[in-house]
Amino acid sequence: MYEQIKPLLFKLEPESAHYLVEHSLRGLSAIFPSALGLMAKKFVINDASLKQNLLGLDFNSPVGIAGGFDKNGTMVKPLSALGFGFLEYGTFTPRPQEGNEKPRVFRLVKQESIQNAMGFNNKGSYEVRSHVSKVYPFVLPLGANIGKNKDSENALEDYFILLREFKDLCDYFTINVSSPNTKNLRALQNDEFLTSLLIEAKQITSKPIFIKIAPDLEIPIAIALCQQAIEKGADGFIIANTSTDYSLIDNGRTFGGISGKLIQEKNSFFFKELAKELFSHTLLISCGGIDSGKEAYERIKNGANLIQIYTALIFKGPSIVKNINEELISLLRQDGFMHISEAVGVNLK
Structure with missing residues (x-):
């Protein structure tokens, strides 16, 4: 069905298509709540070989939705019916902001990729809180992906505000200091800032804290940064965000971040090189260009x-989660593994 709908969606401007999907899912959840049960029967894979307990949280599958899709925490219930093992809302900021000027999102259809320069557009913490408080605590681990307002003169305080306000409305935090679409945000990927942030964050909340980093950092610098963050209390890393490697595209647009198939090889290599040093010392989440069970399995083995x-x-539709999970189960069995934990990092052991 999605293959029939997709051409119609793709005739819409990308943000308009996203809003249409969001409001459709929200409407379905509100008006026909029983429909979510039917969706779950179709998309949710319940298999013991994929279940993990990590940092005290139960993950029914290893596949989560990355920050940016549900910026304001409005789609938690319907997204859970698509079979995700965990969800992440945001990135949101203390105060509402419009984001960057439009047009700011571009589909690269042949490459199954997106180029976006959104700029943390969101409704602000007050409205996000009003949405999430209606569903939390939730049946799946729920992460809060937090960022700074673009005009803020005190980035640390922005993060501290959100840590305080949402410490009882999430199961983990993702500290986003790696989006390329907020001026000077990536400059916060340094030891001094992260040390100050983590020391205070650990006083504010006992919830796990993940740092989301950029794939465009030099690998030795990224490794050193992560090692320092572990010493200061970081519980894990999301590797990695969108890329500003514009050599991957030929459209002349040298702004925003690239996601999807175009960064699959780059993010996979970046993740593997960092995991060689970080694996067994912290929890690692791989992100960027994953579009199949085969690619997910390679990241897991790494x-x-x-x-x-x-x-x-966006490109493969709601069945993508089910397809990845089913393929993972098959690949685990082919390799003689009874449980996903046996495959995690097997290439590094």
């Missing part, structure tokens, strides 16, 4: 406890 998708959901 050290990923969990994986996240976003762009693949």
